[in-house]
Amino acid sequence: MADWITGRVKARKQWSDTLFSLVVDADVELFKAGQFTKLAWHGEDKKVARAYSYVNPPGQDCEFYLVTIPEGQLTPYLAGLDVGDELLVQRTAAGFLTLDEVPSGRDLWLMATGTGVGPFVSMLAEGSCWQQFDHIVLVHGVRLGEELGYREQIAELTQDQPRFHYVPFVSRETVADAESGRITHAIADGSLEQRVGLTLTPEHSRVLLCGNPQMVRDTITELKHKGLTKHLRRKPGQILMENYW
Structure with missing residues (x-):
């Protein structure tokens, strides 16, 4: 104890x-x-x-x-x-899904499903991300609109950040201002990049993933098609992740 x-x-x-x-x-x-x-x-x-x-x-x-x-x-x-x-x-915390683990880059992509958005809200509130990256994109995938938790707080935290993009995805109903379907499909067909006006590239993009293991695996697969790789301390890459069970 x-x-x-x-x-x-x-x-x-x-x-x-x-x-x-x-x-x-x-x-x-x-x-x-x-x-x-x-x-x-x-x-x-x-x-x-x-x-x-x-x-x-x-x-x-x-x-x-x-x-x-x-x-x-x-x-x-x-x-x-x-x-x-x-x-x-x-009392003590753990985990390596932190900004000091992320190699320097221009664009930070935060991709979550469900309650996996939690650590990204913490990062936006802590604030050092704004000095570390030129552009920040938060992508949050849920089934129903009511599951877009912290949406208002995210808006408050980012209201003075013109280089921030919030992209909610709702898969089981139509919600105003939200994309329909799944994050992985929008990466595959290029529509996510088109919406925010940024391209996912090994040179500029750093991606943090937090959500259910299937989403993490499928998203990594799509990102690898664009040339991105998992980040390891011994072999720097562009993708860091946390499985949420």
Whole structure:
């Protein structure tokens, strides 16, 4: 239990039937935007813990963007928490989906599905990305319009950034200002690049992926067709990723 501390729910927001956010007051160690920690509950015989990215920038109240998995061991418990309730939070953060891991480039593409948008909201709020890149594109794919969580906050964070592009994708209904279909198809047919007026190239583009493993795999496949490669410390490339389960 050395690295676990007790946090207290300070606020919560329900985005849809299954999506919700928790703001938690917890004395965690300073982290980098894009990193994750673990939340847990302690039953009679075991502790159930799962990793969740910080949505907040470093130094603010901890915030997490969550989806309820009915058969899950933890999210039904977290979904039932209300203001004032306690939960366990791991004090130290982890993860390498951070801007200091990204090789220098001109354009930063942030591509997420579902709650995978969380770490990218943290980066936009933290703010160093604006000095590091000339253009930033946030692409967020969901099934339904109500699942475009943090859309208003993203607009507020970027209202003075003319070189920022927000491209929502909704696959199961038509939503104003959102693209229909899937992110991977829009990469394949060039329509994503056309919408933002930027080309995905190994020279200029750096891509961070965060979402379900199938989306991550399929997107990497499409990006490789454009000459981009996974970034490794021993062999620099253009694509960094985080699988969200």
